[in-house]
Amino acid sequence: MIDVIVVGAGPTGLTLANELGLAGVRTVVLERTLERGGQSRALNLQPRTAEVLDLRGWLEPIAEQALTTLPRGHFAGIPLDYSVFDTRFPYQVGIPQARVERFLEDRLAAYGVPVLRGHELTGFVQDADGVTATVAGPDGTTTLRAAYLVGADGGRSRVRRELGVGFPGRDGRISMVVADIVPEPHEALPTEWRLPVFDVREGPFLMPLGDGVHRFLFGAPDQTVARDAPVTADEIRTALTTGPAPHFTLREVRWASRFTDATRQAERYAAGRVLLAGDAAHIHFPAGGQGLNLGVQDAFNLGWKLAATVHGHAPRDLLDTYHTERHPVGAAVLENTRAQVVLLHPDDDVRVLRSLVSDLLTEPAANRRIAGMISGLDIRYPMPPDTPTHPVLGTRHPVPHLHDARGLLLTPSSDLTPLLTPWSDRVDHTITPPTSGTDALLLRPDGHVCWAGTSTGDGLEAALERWFGPAS
Numbered sequence: 001m002i003d004v005i006v007v008g009a010g011p012t013g014l015t016l017a018n019e020l021g022l023a024g025v026r027t028v029v030l031e032r033t034l035e036r037g038g039q040s041r042a043l044n045l046q047p048r049t050a051e052v053l054d055l056r057g058w059l060e061p062i063a064e065q066a067l068t069t070l071p072r073g074h075f076a077g078i079p080l081d082y083s084v085f086d087t088r089f090p091y092q093v094g095i096p097q098a099r100v101e102r103f104l105e106d107r108l109a110a111y112g113v114p115v116l117r118g119h120e121l122t123g124f125v126q127d128a129d130g131v132t133a134t135v136a137g138p139d140g141t142t143t144l145r146a147a148y149l150v151g152a153d154g155g156r157s158r159v160r161r162e163l164g165v166g167f168p169g170r171d172g173r174i175s176m177v178v179a180d181i182v183p184e185p186h187e188a189l190p191t192e193w194r195l196p197v198f199d200v201r202e203g204p205f206l207m208p209l210g211d212g213v214h215r216f217l218f219g220a221p222d223q224t225v226a227r228d229a230p231v232t233a234d235e236i237r238t239a240l241t242t243g244p245a246p247h248f249t250l251r252e253v254r255w256a257s258r259f260t261d262a263t264r265q266a267e268r269y270a271a272g273r274v275l276l277a278g279d280a281a282h283i284h285f286p287a288g289g290q291g292l293n294l295g296v297q298d299a300f301n302l303g304w305k306l307a308a309t310v311h312g313h314a315p316r317d318l319l320d321t322y323h324t325e326r327h328p329v330g331a332a333v334l335e336n337t338r339a340q341v342v343l344l345h346p347d348d349d350v351r352v353l354r355s356l357v358s359d360l361l362t363e364p365a366a367n368r369r370i371a372g373m374i375s376g377l378d379i380r381y382p383m384p385p386d387t388p389t390h391p392v393l394g395t396r397h398p399v400p401h402l403h404d405a406r407g408l409l410l411t412p413s414s415d416l417t418p419l420l421t422p423w424s425d426r427v428d429h430t431i432t433p434p435t436s437g438t439d440a441l442l443l444r445p446d447g448h449v450c451w452a453g454t455s456t457g458d459g460l461e462a463a464l465e466r467w468f469g470p471a472s
C-alpha cells in the first residue's frame with residue numbers, strides 16, 4: 001500500500017519525498033526521465049531555503065558540494081544586502097541544481113522511498129478514498145493506487161492539466177537562452193561569480209561552474225523563436241562575440257535551453273486528494289534566483305501537513321492551509337519577477353528608472369523590504385481568524401534544528417511540561433531563555449511560529465490542537 005505518489009524528481013518532488021519519508025509516510029516518486037540531468041539551471045539557495053534545509057540537518061552536506069557563497073542577493077541585478085537579517089545564513093549558497101537533486105535523491109534510500117525512473121504519469125482518477133494513477137514504464141502501462149498524489153512535475157505539469165485547475169497569467173514576451181558551455185581558454189574569462197547582467201550591450205555574461213564549464217546567458221537574437229526550438233551552436237557562437245569585448249570562442253556545448261518570462265500561477269494548489277507544488281504551481285522569469293527556492297519551500301510547507309493527514313492525526317483543515325499559505329507567497333514572487341523583467345529591459349529610459357531604483361535600494365528600509373522578499377526571510381503565514389494576534393505569529397523563528405520534523409515548544413522553564421504531555425508524541429520541548437520579545441513560542445515542523453505567549457500557557461492547548469490535532 002502506498003500513501004503518497006509524488007510525480008517528478010526535481011528539487012520540489014525530491015524535497016517533499018524526503019519530508020514524507022522522514023515522517024514514515026509510504027511514498028513513491030515517479031520520474032519520466034531515465035537519468036538525472038546534469039543541467040545547472042538554478043545556481044543558488046536563498047537564505048530561507050538554507051534555513052529550512054538546515055532545520056533537517058541537510059544543509060551541511062549540500063553546502064559541501066557548493067561552488068561558492070554569494071554574500072549578497074540581487075533584484076534585477078541590483079545588489080541586496082542580506083547581512084541585516086537575524087539569520088545564520090545571510091548569503092546565498094552557490095550550487096548547481098543538479099547537485100542539490102543528487103543529494104536529495106540519494107538520501108531517499110535511507111527512508112526506503114523509491115524513485116521510479118523511466119516511469120511517466122499518463123493520467124489519474126481520484127475518488128473519496130484515494131487516487132489511481134496510470135503509469136507508463138519500461139514494462140508497459142500499470143496502475144498505482146495511493147491515498148494522495150502530488151504533482152511536482154514542472155511548469156508543463158500533466159497533473160495540473162488533468163486536474164483541470166486553471167493556470168492564469170500571461171505568455172512570455174522575451175526569449176532567453178541558458179547554456180552550459182566550455183569556451184576556449186581566455187585570460188578575460190571570469191573566475192568568480194558576479195551579479196547577472198542580461199543586456200548584451202554589457203558583453204557576454206558568463207559564470208564559472210568549474211572544470212572549464214561556464215554558464216552563459218543571453219537574449220535570443222530572434223525573439224519570436226519557439227520555446228522548444230533547439231539552441232544551435234552557431235547561435236551561441238554569435239552571442240559570445242556580440243556586444244563589447246572581451247569575446248570568447250566556443251569549444252563545446254554541454255547543455256542549452258530556452259526560457260521566457262511567461263508568468264502563470266495555478267488557481268488552486270489542491271483539488272481533493274491531488275496537490276500541486278513547485279513549478280507545477282507557478283512559473284516565472286528566473287530573476288533574482290527564486291524558482292527552485294520557492295518549490296523547496298512549498299515542499300517544506302506541505303510535507304508535514306500531508307504526513308499528519310496520512311497518519312490520521314491532522315486537525316481538520318490543516319491540509320487546506322497549504323494553499324492559503326503558499327499561494328500568496330508564490331503570487332508575490334510572480335509580481336517581483338515581472339517588476340525585475342521591466343528593470344532589465346535594455347532601453348535608455350529604463351536605465352534611468354533602474355538607476356533610481358539602485359539609489360533607493362541603498363536606503364536600509366528599502367533594502368530590507370526587497371531583500372526580505374527575495375531571500376524568503378520575510379515570509380509570514382496568515383494565521384486562522386480565531387487566533388489571538390501577536391507580531392511573531394506566522395513568522396519564521398531561527399532555531400538550529402528540527403531534525404525529526406516535529407513541533408517544538410520553547411519556554412523559559414518546565415512549567416508547561418505537564419500541559420504539553422498529551423502531545424509529546426508530536427511536539428518536543430526545549431527549555432530556553434526568552435527570545436523574540438516573548439516568553440514562550442510554539443513552532444511548527446517547518447519552523448514557523450504558531451503560538452506565542454507567556455509561561456502561564458494561555459491559549460497553548462488551543463494552538464496545539466489547531467496545529468497538531470487532538471491530545472492523545
Ligand SMILES: Cc1cc2nc3c(=O)[nH]c(=O)nc-3n(C[C@H](O)[C@H](O)[C@H](O)COP(=O)(O)OP(=O)(O)OC[C@H]3O[C@@H](n4cnc5c(N)ncnc54)[C@H](O)[C@@H]3O)c2cc1C
Binds near residue numbers: 033041278291
Ligand atoms: C535558465 C534557468 C535558470 C534558473 N535559475 C534559477 C536560480 O538561479 N534560482 C532558482 O531558485 N531557480 C532558478 N530556476 C528555476 C528552477 O530551475 C525551477 O524553479 C526548478 O527546477 C523547479 O523545480 P520543480 O521540482 O518544481 O520542477 P522541475 O525541476 O521541472 O522538475 C519536474 C520533474 O518532473 C518530471 N516529470 C514531468 N512530467 C512528468 C510525468 N508526467 N511523469 C513523471 N515525471 C514527470 C520531469 O522530468 C522533472 O524531472 C531557473 C530556471 C531556468 C530555466
